[in-house]
Amino acid sequence: MKSKISLTMVVLVSIIFFVGLRGGFSLKIDVHEILRENGAHIELDLSERLEDLDMSDTGCDFDSPVAFKGMISNVKGILKLTGRLKLDYTAKCYRCLKEVKCSMDIGIEENFVKSETEKDDESYLYEGDYIEIDKPLKDNILLELPMKHVCEEECRGICPKCGCDLNSTQCDCTEESTDPRLEGLKDFFKN
Ligand SMILES: [Zn+2]
Numbered sequence: 001m002k003s004k005i006s007l008t009m010v011v012l013v014s015i016i017f018f019v020g021l022r023g024g025f026s027l028k029i030d031v032h033e034i035l036r037e038n039g040a041h042i043e044l045d046l047s048e049r050l051e052d053l054d055m056s057d058t059g060c061d062f063d064s065p066v067a068f069k070g071m072i073s074n075v076k077g078i079l080k081l082t083g084r085l086k087l088d089y090t091a092k093c094y095r096c097l098k099e100v101k102c103s104m105d106i107g108i109e110e111n112f113v114k115s116e117t118e119k120d121d122e123s124y125l126y127e128g129d130y131i132e133i134d135k136p137l138k139d140n141i142l143l144e145l146p147m148k149h150v151c152e153e154e155c156r157g158i159c160p161k162c163g164c165d166l167n168s169t170q171c172d173c174t175e176e177s178t179d180p181r182l183e184g185l186k187d188f189f190k191n
Pocket residue numbers: 093094095096097098150151152155156157
């Protein structure tokens with residue numbers, strides 16, 4: 001008795017709520033319409049700041065909004081989140097500590113399941129009529145984030161002795177400075 005039209009039903013993003021929870025931030029999406037219909041989907045096109053998501057431990061500033069374009073589809077009761085996420089952020093060069101402007105563009109593909117029994121390590125749980133997509137988006141960002149950022153491959157860093165920026169300054173101590181790992185060897189050869 002279900003109409004073909006509702007299979008391709010598109011519910012616009014007016015049903016997104018931003019709810020402050022335990023000081024955090026959540027992108028809640030009402031999925032009750034698509035839960036009724038296998039194959040139905042919701043299109044998403046959002047641009048949100050991640051400032052309230054706790055990303056401080058990354059050492060990067062996520063100062064511009066995260067753009068996400070994609071959809072949530074009901075595939076036999078499993079809600080599939082697919083799409084592309086783009087964001088700009090500021091990191092610090094690990095050699096000279098200068099700010100580095102970076103950007104990320106990643107494909108997202110995550111599953112939400114209703115019960116713990118269907119859940120594997122890769123999927124997320126949903127409850128009731130809502131799914132919260134901030135956690136999978138954040139997880140994807142963290143996974144994609146490089147361990148180290150460098151302003152440019154040739155960056156010479158800062159002098160470990162006087163702290164000057166070796167990209168713009170040439171200090172006198174650079175010649176003497178040795179790799180601390182080699183200090184021990186130097187003593188060894190002296191004896
Ligand atoms: Zn640098």
